[in-house]
């Protein structure tokens with residue numbers, strides 16, 4: 417059993433990709449199918465359960481599929497690479513879900529492509545399951561995200577720093593895989609006509625309302641800026657650290673994409689970095705809003721010729737939007753923080769009230785998730801998270817005076833009990849390497865409904881034990 421796909425990207429954007437085939441997987445095995453997502457996409461979960469190994473390893477193509485590796489460029493840690501592209505991924509095509517929304521179906525880890533540079537085109541089991549887990553965690557939190565439809569093992573062994581690992585492929589579902597870096601690819605080559613084609617496609621697919629604006633390209637840029645500002649605010653409010661916010665990992669759709677070295681922060685510290693390659697802390701938790709602006713500035717640069725034929729006027733128009741990004745971000749963040757704190761009406765002091773709590777939390781290493789969750793129902797339990805509770809005691813009455821009558825309910829809906837705790841993620845991946853997917857399944861179950869506290873899942877609400885040590889993540893390439 418397979419399914420039918422469309423190829424609007426390939427059809428509308430010649431030159432933006434290379435037609436390619438997946439490497440043959442010697443012994444593909446379907447590890448997990450995301451049945452809920454399959455259903456939502458209008459696919460047949462039972463049929464895919466039966467034939468998924470072949471379909472999701474690239475051995476049997478969906479009807480109408482024209483697999484392509486997409487071209488893109490990107491700024492990685494601030495340095496520009498004019499040619500990146502899908503070095504280990506293939507877009508199979510697009511499906512329209514039950515609600516009429518179009519999604520890309522992409523294989524990640526399906527072998528070398530013309531964009532592979534030095535890489536082997538493969539993905540290891542751990543990073544594939546990690547991307548699956550974190551994507552589901554974000555979805556459970558209501559945060560726009562790409563999601564995993566399936567994970568397969570290929571039956572071959574691949575070599576990574578840790579040694580030989582089982583090869584795997586993730587089937588990723590995304591609103592699209594158009595990145596800031598996709599715009600950069602042709603902008604860097606001075607091909608304005610191609611940039612315009614891409615913008616027209618992205619407008620039609622993601623922001624059709626902007627087509628009718630006086631200045632559609634500027635309205636499109638503003639819509640992307642707004643979506644990204646809202647997204648990064650959501651990340652910050654749940655303590656998510658993406659870890660590799662290169663321009664090739666920022667999706668135009670406003671979905672979170674590329675779960676590489678990402679992780680959730682436990683003790684609050686804005687300088688938190690998990691990625692082993694982020695030596696300067698460029699993508700530290702607290703820097704994410706600044707990188708948002710930096711990346712959006714790079715997007716604006718690609719669109720300047722579309723904004724205005726006169727370069728100075730084009731820059732002025734771009735700046736007008738770019739200058740609003742900080743305020744947009746802060747607006748989303750503060751609105752979200754008001755929910756996290758269950759505040760009664762908006763008040764000019766809300767920012768200071770929240771800021772003072774964060775200062776306390778940072779000084780005392782309080783757990784981000786638990787502090788807010790406990791504050792909702794049990795101030796004493798929240799107090800216990802502070803080594804020196806006296807400063808918390810001084811803050812508490814200020815918050816109590818501002819707390820809304822329905823605060824407990826709103827706070828329970830805004831503050832997850834469960835996030836993908838680092839030690840639980842690692843536990844699930846280690847077990848999967850041993851062939852035991854039970855911890856993975858349990859974690860998926862927990863993360864599907866993170867706002868509901870269930871006694872049997874209490875262990876998933878707690879930070880890692882001290883013995884877990886400092887957490888380090890890897891790109892998994």
Ligand SMILES: Nc1ncnc2c1ncn2[C@@H]1O[C@H](COP(=O)(O)OP(=O)(O)OP(=O)(O)O)[C@@H](O)[C@H]1O
Nearest residue numbers: 500501502503504532535536537538674676891893
């Ligand atoms: N094992 C690999 N073989 C070939 N190319 C790779 C490999 N790993 C990463 N790349 C390429 O290196 C670039 C940067 O990698 P990055 O980790 O940001 O992306 P990714 O995780 O592979 O993919 P995506 O952004 O689609 O989630 C991309 O062009 C990617 O295709």
Ligand SMILES: [Mg+2]
Nearest residue numbers: 664665673674
């Ligand atoms: Mg990437």
